[in-house]
Amino acid sequence: MAAQRGMPNSSLRVLEEALGMGLTATGDARDTADAVAAEGAYYLEQVTITDTSEDDCEYEEIQDDNFSIPEGEEDLAKAIQMAQEQATDTEILERKTVLPSKHAVPEVIEDFLCNFLMKMGMTRTLDCFQSEWYELIQKGVTELRTVGNVPDVYTQIMLLENENKNLKKDLKHYKQAADKAREDLLKIQKERDFHRMHHKRVIQEKTKLINDLKGLKLHYASYEPTIRVLHEKHHTLLKEKMLTSLERDRAVGQVSGLQETLKNMEIGHSYYVTEIKVDHSCEKVNTPERPTQKSLREAREQNKCKTKMKGNTKDSEFPIDMQPNPNLNVCKENLPPAKFDYKLKNIVRLHELPVSCVSVHPHKDILVSCGEDRLWKVLDIPKANVLLTGVGHTDWLSDCCFHPSGNKLATSSGDTTVKLWDLCKGNCILTFEGHGHAVWSCTWHSCGDFVASSSLDKTSKIWDVNSERCRCTLYGLTGSVDRFVFFWDARTGKCEQSLYGHMHSVNDAVFAPRGHMIASCDACGVTKLWDFRKLLPIVSIDIGPSPGNEVNFDSSGRVLAQASGNGVIHLLDLKSGQIHKLLGHEREAHTVVFSHDGEILFSGGSEGTVQTWS
Template identity: 50%
Template sequence: METKMAADPEADKYYLEKEQITVDSDDEFQYEEVPVDEDFVAADLEEDLDAAVRTIRVSEEDAQATARKDGMSKPSVTQHPEVIDDFVRNFLVRIGLTRTLDCFQTEWYELQQRGLLHEEDIGVVPDIYMRNQNLDNEIKFLKRDVEKYKDAAMKAKETYVKLRKERDYHRMHHKRVVQEKNKLITDIKRLKRHYAQYEPTLQQLKKKYEVAMKEKMLSKLERDRAMGQVTGLQSTLKSMESFKGGSVTTQKANGQSRRGVPVDGTGYGPTQRMLVEERQKAMMDVKEFPQDYKRHPNDSEFPPDTGVNPYLNQAKALPGHLTRTGGFRLSNTFQAHSHPVSSLSLHPRKQILATSSDDHTWKMWSVPGGDIIMTGEGHMDWVSGCDFHPSGSKLATSSGDTTVKIWDFSKAECIHTFTDHTHAVWGCTWHSCGDFLASCSLDNTSKVWDLNSLRCRYTLRGHADSVNSIEFLPYSNTLLTSSADKTMSLWDARMGLCAQTFYGHLHSVNYATFNLKGDMVASCDSYGTAKVWDVRAVAPIVSFETGPHPANRVGFDPSGTVLAIASNDSTIKMYELSNGKLSSLVGHEDAVQCLLFDRSGEFLVSGGSDCTVRIWS
């Protein structure tokens, strides 16, 4: 292009710039073909293409909406035509011809002052020049965009190749895993078929073993009963021989020497003999009662509350090394149930343990070996508690099905079911005489049952929430209950009245128990707080924290110097009352639900939510 700079025809013509404009053609551009992976499915490509088209359309609609919004909110910019001298100046400034610009301006202003420039020479620049300049700028922008898109395409190509390699690797790995899985499934099916052949034999052997162990235990009970009768007959024979001798002094001496041991063929001790005599007198007096007397004729009489616990001397003589918290180590573990173990009870004279579980069953085991003896099935819901009869011939169980059942080992069946509770029953406990059973329930009450008349003698009302535990003080008519209303209460079982209430816990009391002497009570709550109370002062002696996990069960050792707490953090906390030392027994894999000490203090038994029973000795 060329521009005429002066009006004089004789003046020289100056060419500011001469440039050949080339037209880009799509035919000259070298396209690179992108190979298509044969593994791609046409349907997937069509879905990806449709998704890309939808995305582009949405982007365009958003851009148009944004443009309309900007157009409404901002005024448009009007571009005025550019005059020739400004166009030349901008051109010279853009390409850096400063000296030429000075010469141009000097000559331009001089001719303009002389009036030698015509109107058409100093007007606006023709549209063609402006259009060419805009096209030139657009070409530069497009070239930059092309370079940018080319770089992006190369990066996308590299990413695509990398992803395809990773896809091929993972596809191959997936095929290998599928092959291994199919092989394992085949092996498992083969093993199942193999072991299915042995399953009937194992079930038969298990049943035979349980029957044998049950017969063995029943034989031991019969032998003990026979030995008791033999001992009573021998004592009677000796007393008759001494009576024939006519020595009254000798009889008195023999009576004193046999104080506290059976002296007749019944096998009863002094307390039981006194109870039998009182019951016989009461039965003789029944005939003289009026016709409208409401007492059941088979009701049992509570024994006098003057009994002496025969285990007190044994507790005093307990060796010191057995009461130390550090002296207990895990000695045996056995899988007891298929669900959490909820309660434990030891036979009064034999090394036999009873367990109850959430699997609706109770079982008997020989300890510390862990051999199963008997299994009881009959409850319709989880079994919450169990307790051996003082004679060891029966077992009482409580359940979430609102019932309390009595099981007789000699008959190997349930002999009675108490159904007066209206909600789940949490626990049960036997009176030392064996004629009364107490239970506690979610219905906020406790009940005292008579085993002779098979009825509820008293309903203990007073707690404002669920009664979580209940326990008879050994050789006494005193009951201890703990409740979710954060209190504990002492009850007189002969009248069904509350004698005293302990206040001090800030959370639901999960369990409470006496020590062997009966002068202290230990309790634990749902926040892990444990307390030891003085029964006579009705005040706490010591309080300590084992939380924030709940404490489920608490128990004194026979000497009354060590307290064991079953915690929900899968440990057993051991607290020494003498020095306040707190330690932990670690072994359970889940929450510890129950524990108890052997009467001799030689070992500790615990059960938990991991379905196991563990023995610490």
Template identity: 45%
Template sequence: MAAEESNKYYLEKEEVIDDTRDEFDYEEVSVEEDFVPPELEEDLDSAVRTIRESAEDDTAAQQRESEVKPSLVLKPEVVDDFLRNFLVRMGMSRTLDCFQTEWYELQQRGLMHEEDIGIVPDIYSRNSDLDSEVKFLKQEVTKYMNAALKAKETYVKLRKERDYHRMHHKRVVQEKNKLIDDIKRLKRHYVQFEPTLQQLKSKYEVAMKEKMLARLERDRAVGQVTGLQSTLKSVEHLKGTGASTASIRDVNSSVTGQRQGYGQSNDQGLGPTQRMLVEMHKQSQVAEDVGAYPENFKRHPKDSEFPIDTGVNPELGKKGLPGCLTRTGGFRLSNTFYAHSHPISGVALHPRKQILATSSDDHTWKIWSVPSGEIIFTGTGHTEWVSDCDFHPSGSTLATTSGDTTVKIWNFSQPGCTHTFTDHTLAVWSCSWHTCGDFLATASMDNTAKIWDLNSQRCRRTLRGHADSVNSVEFLPYSNTLITCSADKTLSMWDARTNYCALSFFGHMNSVNHVTFNGRGDTLVSCDSMGMVKLWDVRKNASMASIKCGPHPANKVAFDPSGVVLSIASNDSSIKMYEIASGQITPLVGHEDAVQCVVFDRSGEFMVSGGSDNTVRIWS
């Protein structure tokens, strides 16, 4: 036993230095526990497999020792078998042949003694077993030594990689801290510039507003000069022909009327229609004297007079405008700009300038230069979404309607809102100016439409008759007639002077969202919440055509100036161009969400649309 203990073998002793405690403090980076570098995966697998095999061998040996060994009868090995086994194990085949020949020959002759051919002594058997065990242990030592060397190499590699990643992490942390400091410095720098940017923005809007007002004043002055020159020529002509003093006095009174304008609120240059209305002003006074108003009707001292309808529409003589695009496929997207932070509900073009007004669900309205898309100024004052807007015929005033049940009037020459009408009890959807500029019509969710007098600043008419929300209202140009559409699936045509419903149109099966006249005033077009669009003949009070654009709702419709092309704003994010003569429909794709409103330029050179994607798009 002492000899066995002295022949034990040991692996190479290596001391692992614990260097986990250092002065570097870094953030813990979570990694997968079973992550092994690809180049070391094979070596680690072999080392782990070797250790597991050794553990399994030890476990099996312990189990064999713990088991009860069965009793066996050991037959001692004889000398000749011992020698043969030795020669076979050593691979000495020829020596084995010679040994067997001589052994059997001597044994047959009887020349071998009994002690030479008996049992092999125990010491030889024991030595043979020990030699076998020593060889096996040497093999195991070699295998474990190789595994230990590979584990050492792996440890050294992992340690180097750890040091590299630690250094890299330290550098990243330093860069991160530097970037954080830079961001904080830039934020402080930006905060210093924010008031300056706001001030510059305000100054820019004020400058654009003053520029627009200067243009309006210039146009008004040019109109007045032209009118005065024509009047002076008439006076000179009358003097030259020897006209009477009364005739000259009448012309001078006409000049005074042109300077004052039709109504006290309109100080712009008068067009031919407004001059005609001024001439008929005295006739309206006569109508009032003879009892044109009911006996129980209380007049206000500042009430405006509805101009007398002569039935003369300047657009009736126009077959088409030369600059207008009459092909449905003639429009292409030319410009896009984000106008508001919420969906755009209404757009309106200035009657003479390349200026656009937009209203939005973000409680604001804005004035833009088109087609460039430069903002002029922003209007705030409504407490809910702004549903619609419309320019005064003179271009100096804007009307807006809102979900806060109010109608506001904004004069560009004065800061803020000049007047607010509050008679509606529910949200107001739409507004439209009378051609003379003294009256404004609005449509509301309270099932009524109202006509407001801008001079007396009060409600002059309330149009009752619809059984549900009135979604749209529009004056027929150069007329006292207006049209309304409602969620009760009907359209109604009213006389603003008498508050009387002259015609009703039936045919829609769903809520009617919008209705409008063509330029000649003899055709109506309406659209409903299932995408059905109908053309109506006003003279026959009958439907002319039905256009299926559903199932998505059609939100607004508009005639081009020539009256041959119809534009339909659809909820499927497209604008459908319908050519009335051929019935061809061409979609214009560009918006990313529902198209809420569309309007044509008066010359027909371009079209403007607004949608729920917060953008205004110019089509030319």
């Protein structure tokens, strides 16, 4: 190989010596690997020298005096060991367990030779080699491109050591992470055990509460009949209290009259003593009555009232002129400001079934509610106490309305009847029968002698309270599924005007307390305001898709309340057009009404409750 590159004989001899030493080192690689690695010298594993030369240069071989052929059994054993080691090295090389050598650059070859010669103490050969080597490199005669690979074992060892250090660092990091994960696992296991114990305790407490609740329900069920009896006694005592107050007022009036008579007698100098008769009714009040005597007395009074009403069979006269509206004379400056910031103040459960209507007394702080449980109840507004309960209808109640004087009440029901009630006694004084189906609504005339009712039989009737009969039947509802709003003349029984504009069934219509406006709502939540003089719609407001069940104005006529099917009470500002919402009903809201001063709002819904907003 040296001859092919044109290397001088002296350099060739140096190279052969180096290669010879390298081969010897390779043969003893197993024994001297640690020594070579410690000294930092490079070695050649295999070198092939060809006899042919491209330049036909001759060279002399350098004899190695130290080389000897092994003889005897010891040398044979060494040879066999060397052969086995070479076979093992070949197998390792075939498995590619040793990292492959990189391509050697000229500087690597030069450093290898220089280091080897310096190690061996061959300074003259080193000087000769360096002078001839650099001379050939400068002349460009030596070509190093075909030089074979020289193993960079130390570089590979350094890389492996660095990799080993990195792996040790990673191992340490992983150990720390594993320790931390182990600690976290122990902590989580402790927390799991704690929460499991807490969960078991909560389950035990829940089971105990469920058992206690069942016991309380059984306990309540055992006391419920007693509570019902106490409620009935309470209502009876309230009725007796009202009767006692009325009789007391009557007695006070009689005493006042006697005092006036005595005063007049003293003024007229009449000194004779008048005979005073004792009224037996007063004695009965002062003395306790037995239940039988009380029931007989109430039956006699009821019969007297019925006889008195039946005796007056004369029909009432329809008012010729319209009565003036007192609200029209009120100045706008005296009206209270419109109010929208209502807050839920109180919830009173009055009925077991949904509330269908709520009406406010015309003069007192009293309201009445009727529900689908066939009852109507009078409620004291400030204290929320039930003053009176009416029982008499055989089916659900749909509507109620106070007499203009406030001492009577009209109710309509699904049993096709309209009943009139005396609020002083809580008794039914008159029943109107004539509708073929359920009666949806009823209302008093402003004069107090007539009651109007509308029914599912597509008729409306005008009832005369004095003659106790139907005076007129109007064929066609005033607001119904035909999407019309009709206006009737009760004197002639004819339809005077009609309003058309709703696209769905009309559920309610009401007059404004001041002016010429009418409000109506339909089954899809659309509320319309109409000008009664022009018979044209003023504005249409869509608050759907839930149906609007009832609409009502406040006393000023500037706020309109709508009870919606989704449980929301909508307040419409008729001046600005803004809509305010009151959220309180869990289910459908059926009715809504303002107090006379507009400070309080009442609403009833499917929960059987009456809610107070202020």
